[in-house]
Every structure is written in C-alpha cells, then in structure tokens.
Amino acid sequence: xxxxxxxxxxxxxxxxxxxxxxxxxxxxxxxxxxxxxxxxxxxxxxxxxxxxxxxxxxxxxxxxxxxxxxxxxxxxxxxxxxxxxxxxxxxxxxxxxxxxxxxxxxxxxxxxxxxxxxxxxxxxxxxxxxxxxxxxxxxxxxxxxxxxxxxx
Numbered sequence: 001x002x003x004x005x006x007x008x009x010x011x012x013x014x015x016x017x018x019x020x021x022x023x024x025x026x027x028x029x030x031x032x033x034x035x036x037x038x039x040x041x042x043x044x045x046x047x048x049x050x051x052x053x054x055x056x057x058x059x060x061x062x063x064x065x066x067x068x069x070x071x072x073x074x075x076x077x078x079x080x081x082x083x084x085x086x087x088x089x090x091x092x093x094x095x096x097x098x099x100x101x102x103x104x105x106x107x108x109x110x111x112x113x114x115x116x117x118x119x120x121x122x123x124x125x126x127x128x129x130x131x132x133x134x135x136x137x138x139x140x141x142x143x144x145x146x147x148x149x150x151x152x
C-alpha cells in the first residue's frame with residue numbers, strides 16, 4: 001500500500017500529462033474545449049479517475065466524452081512514457097458536474113436574495129399583534145407601602 005502523499009503527487013502528475021497531451025496530441029474533431037479539473041488515484045496506484053469539464057453545448061459534451069473514450073489508450077501510453085512508476089494506471093474519464101453545480105448554487109442564491117428582499121418589505125409595513133411591549137410590568141408597590149406605614 002502506498003501513502004496518500006505519493007498518490008496525490010502521482011494524481012497531480014497525471015493531471016498535467018493528460019492536459020498537455022489533450023492540448024497538443026489529440027486530433028479528433030469531436031474534441032471540444034476540455035478542461036481537466038481533478039484526478040483521483042487509488043491507493044495502489046492502479047487506477048486513475050480523471051474528472052473533466054467541457055465548455056459548450058450538451059452535444060459538444062457528448063462528442064468530447066466519445067473522443068476521450070476513444071483516446072484513452074493513447075493517453076495511457078503517454079502516461080507510461082512520462083511517469084516514473086512501475087505500472088501505468090488505467091484511466092477512466094468522468095464528466096465533472098462543476099458547471100451544473102455552479103448554476104444550481106447561483107439560482108439558489110438568487111432565490112434567497114429575492115426572499116430576503118420580500119421579508120425586508122414585509123418588515124417595513126409590519127405592525128405588532130398586540131401591545132408594542134407584551135410583557136407584564138411589575139406593579140410599583142412602594143407608594144402603597146408608604147401609605148400603610150403612616151397610618152400606624
């Protein structure tokens with residue numbers, strides 16, 4: 001079993017190698033604007049999951065996924081040439097959901113801001129349901145005690 005630091009270093013190296021190879025080595029016309037976002041390597045360094053995003057439409061994403069799948073063997077051979085490991089890890093390309101998650105978070109923040117504005121408008125016109133100060137005030141008994149003491 002290898003330590004986590006070595007796996008992280010290998011993941012970073014794989015990320016750089018795959019990105020450079022995609023930039024200059026893939027001539028597939030289906031390949032869109034692909035960005036490698038992350039790489040996760042198993043503890044035994046046998047398998048690498050490469051996360052990527054594609055800038056463009058859904059059709060471009062599907063085409064780029066097919067191009068990456070067909071180029072997996074070539075990318076793995078490039079890894080074997082450039083890595084100083086005994087075994088070359090197998091590659092799996094996984095579409096990263098960063099753009100979709102960012103759009104969802106943006107819509108949730110917009111909705112929260114709209115609700116905050118609505119509450120702010122309601123607060124301006126709000127009135128108390130009862131008295132402004134609903135708490136019972138203690139009676140002032142000091143005056144009554146003074147009257148009782150004087151009569152004795």
